[in-house]
Amino acid sequence: MHPIIIIGSGMAGYTLAREFRKLNPDQELIMISADDAANYAKPTLSNALAANKHPDQIALADAEKMQQQLNMQIKTHSVVTAVDAEAHQIQIETNDQSERLHYSKLILALGASPIRLALSGVSQDEVPAVNSLVDYRVFRQRIEQSQNKNIVILGAGLIGCEFANDLQHTGHQVTVIDLAAHALGRLMPSHVAQAFQEKLEQAGIRFHFETTVNQIDKQDHGYKVSLSNGQNIEADLVLSAIGLKPNTQLAENAQIHCNRGIVTNPMLETSQADIYALGDCVEVADLVLPYVMPLMQQARALAKTLNNQATAIHYPAMPVAVKTPAAPLTVLPAPLNVELDWQTEQFDDGMLSKATDTHGTLRAFVLLGATAAKQRLALTKLVPDLVPAL
Structure with a gap:
């Protein structure tokens, strides 16, 4: 049986590998990384100065340690130049050496690039x-x-x-x-x-x-x-810091359907058989969500699917905590193309703003300041799922 290959060593790739290994310790896994494949949490980069973290302290483990932890081969400084979906092969370049690898399942965890x-x-x-x-x-x-x-x-x-x-x-x-x-x-x-x-x-x-x-x-x-x-x-x-654009070129070259991101169904399957996508590069149910909580939901569902337990993605309401201590902020973004009515309550240290749809259902909220932040959990429970499991 050919290995499962994960392209990308960011949070999406490593989280998926970790979730899959909880279910299946033996299936051969290969990860392809364009850099040194250090394992770290990308959100820590934007507050590392205040946290007094030197860049050398941000990485949690190097590629060698991750190979041992996850029983997985990691090819560092390797670039995937082509995907042959029909032959179930990828072409990679490593230190001017070219190699073709067969896969049983291919995972695109390609991330996004700065605009x-x-x-x-x-x-x-x-x-x-x-x-x-x-x-x-x-x-x-x-x-x-x-x-x-x-x-x-x-x-x-x-x-x-x-x-x-x-x-x-x-x-x-x-x-x-x-x-x-x-x-x-x-x-x-x-x-x-x-x-x-x-x-x-x-x-x-x-x-x-x-x-x-x-x-x-x-x-x-x-x-x-x-x-x-x-x-x-x-x-x-x-x-x-203009923003991010999902990396779709490799998928497009493989004739995989892309829109703003790599388009998948709720199973995170792309338009090509046995090829899946997750993380900042993926677009599922018309949503591109480059945040940690959606990534975690994707990884858990896809790990089960790869272990022959077909599982659709489930997106509950997922508020985003903005790391700005000078103005503590939590945002549940409003869904697109929904008519909303915003109501705001003021506090000494900030405000709570809630958006309801024409049926009176809470669909979005913003919590500014420590007082408002205390209502995060209660409000989140009132918001319907973004993408229910099938």
């Missing part, structure tokens, strides 16, 4: 984006080399705000730029986004909204960031 703006004046290498531990090591080196600790972040989404809070907390002056009108504007209504933004501003973070970057010019010490609204900002470092 990059086309910038004038500097190369993209001058503006790092942090999407892996490898990226984070480069970022930390750049931070340690900066002179006056003025940092500009492009993007006021979840990752941009988390990095802004982390950097500001550790003595940097942070300025965040976004074309939107508010921070986290896609996740919550404008009045809550405004309150969240004000708390971050009270911590010292500066925002420039409804504008974008025209040009970034390198100077003797740092950069000059020129905005479309005519303002200029001096920075020692510019960080890109």
Whole structure:
């Protein structure tokens, strides 16, 4: 019998391997990793400075240790160049050596890549984006080399705000730029986004909204960031946090149906037989959810399916905790294309905002501040599942 092959050594790939090994200790597993396959939790990257964690302390285990723990072969620094779905084979390149591997089942845990703006004046290498531990090591080196600790972040989404809070907390002056009108504007209504933004501003973070970057010019010490609204900002470092785009190219080349992500059914099966997908690259039931809780649900279901216990994905309500201690925030994003009525309750330290549909059913909420956060569990129980099991 050919092995099960997992392409990708991020949280999705390792979580699936771990869940599968709980059910099946013997089936041959192979993981293909484009980097060193260090096992770490990616969400820790955006608050590692405040947690006083050096990059060397973030990895939980190296590839050799993970091979032993999970009884699995890991091919590091290996790139999958092609998938032959009909022959059940993949082509990989490792240190200029080419190899073809047969699989019984193939798992695409390809993750997502940072969206990059086309910038004038500097190369993209001058503006790092942090999407892996490898990226984070480069970022930390750049931070340690900066002179006056003025940092500009492009993007006021979840990752941009988390990095802004982390950097500001550790003595940097942070300025965040976004074309939107508010921070986290896609996740919550404008009045809550405004309150969240004000708390971050009270911590010292500066925002420039409804504008974008025209040009970034390198100077003797740092950069000059020129905005479309005519303002200029001096920075020692510019960080890109525009957002993520699912990695779909390998799947598309294998004639697998893709939309925003790699499209699967509730069993996480792609349009090609014996090929599955999970994690940041997957789109199931029209949802792309690049968060930890959906990933865990996917891994548990898929592990059972791979062990001949066909199991559909089950998405309960899954609130997202934003790591911004200056403005504690939990968000259950509103479903798309649903008419909602938002009601807000104010507290001394924040607010609770709830969204109900035309039937009066709770569908989304935002908890800002410690007082509101106490209602997270009770509210979550009231929200219907996003994707019920079949």
